[in-house]
Amino acid sequence: MSEEVLQHAAPGLIPGSGTARAAKPTRLSPSFISWLQAGPMMLVFLAFFLIPLVFVVIVSFWDYNEYQLLPAFSGRGYTDTFEGCIAQLPDLCTIGKTYLMTLKLCFMVWALTLFIGFWVAYFLAFHVKSKTWQMGLSLLCTIPFWTSNVIRMIAWIPLLGRNGLVNSGLMKTGLIDHPVEWLLFSEFSVVLALVHLFTFFMVVPIFNSMVRIDKSLIEAAYDAGASGFQTLVNVIIPLAKPGIVIGSIFVITIVMGDFITIGVMGGQQIAAAGKIIETRVNALQFPAAAANAVILLAITFLIITMMSRIVDIKKEL
């Protein structure tokens, strides 16, 4: 059957390819082919990711005035950013407060997505036995990821707004007599929206780790007399750790750099690391924006390094 296909294909595609092969066409070396295959993607990352990062670092040391970049060395981007940080001690300066806020949001979102993501993945991996159901339910969790984040954010407005479903529901039941104000355009709505948007990034890697766990290990733990909780803590969580760490890295880096969700759901009132960059860009203060980007990158990198340490150490123990 396949031979037939190939034989059909050979003359159809390249007439006389049989003779061409006999004449030994100049063969491309395997390493050249690899370059040809991987080169275009490498070029895209070079042109649109690596070089831009270099420019961010360079421009962060440039000078600027109200309306343009001045390509001369200056630490102004950084000194402007940390303005007042020493003078105001022991109070936190603006940038300190902003990062504290960002880390706080980050931690809350991380804890919630981890909890939800872990149990959703656990349910899919261990309780859903049929492959078809597993596929279907995973797909159900994935589809929102393919739809617009902004739409998923504004979708909360009719629910959480002053006259929204939640408020009117609570008013009707008599639990409150004024609409609750902190439901929308607040830290609460920011965290809610971030959890809503990004739990997916936790579910996928944890699920991937979990389906790879050999089911006989769990049976062995059960046979050896472990309770369900002991199996969870001593068998499943350690084996799912790579997924947990990868998911955590995703969620933390997304929240650290986020400015859209925090902007839209925070009513443009909450300062965060990503928002400073946006504000500086809008004010055309590119070196200051770049300096903030370098700081954000350094902190994100630090967090990732720390997290990947945790796993490696545990692996070695």
Place this chain on the structure above:
Amino acid sequence: MKEGRPRSFYVLAIFFAAYVLFLYGPMIAIYVLSFQGPQGGLTFPMNGVSTFWIAKLFQGTGIVDLGAAFRRSLLLGIVVMIVTVVLSVAAGMAFRRKFKAQSILFYSAIASLIVPSIITSLGISLEFRIIDDLIKAHWNENFETSMGLLTSGLGAHLTWTLPFGLLIMFAIFNRFDPRLEEAARDLGATPWQTFRHVVLPIILPSVIGIGLFGFTLSWDELARSSQAIGAVNTLPLDLQGLTTTVTNPDIYALGTVISAVSFTVITLALGTIHVLNKRQAAKGSDAGKGLV
């Protein structure tokens, strides 16, 4: 073996159902609300049912030049999809052999995925500004900008879609049987024929998956576009601009229209994947027996 299901199954099933409701509930709410009557407001209850707001959107009497933004986003999404598929499949093939710079490419992709979007976006915008300045200084004083939808915008989107494409390719080739290719080679197929008639048909469903990621991620992209798209706006950027001045349901109508495109693409892609898988299951086994 076991009789019935453990109690934890029911607890977690309810938890899972609540999660799905949490995922879809709000979205469904705005889809419903976009069919508000002409007098309808931003929240429930519905004030009559009509297609007033959606029609208003298409008349262009609304807030932004929606048609232009729609066409731009569609064009960019399709270009991103094609480039993502071609580059990911090619690079995925390369990763099956060892080659120099393999780890550089791999780490670039991972870093591109996790470096905050705003930083990548800012970097691209700086890069293009500096290129513009160079062109103005040395070649053409009247040069406007090299930033645009299909230059900086395309690049920005690719830094987001290509890592997904590459990771999907890794997943494909993890469970790909290389004996199929050996067999094709033994039967005298050239490398291109092997790829075209053996490898590609087998990986096609997943390749469509890469296309699905490529299009939808670009169609909804916001953070990377924000600084790098140039003077024009894409649809999500227009939508985000509207969120600060929400007063009537046309924003929901716009959301519904954007989602309708997403859902159409998702349905088409998943449908095609399903059909291809079915065909593979029906015909593939025979080919397998013939080859091995």
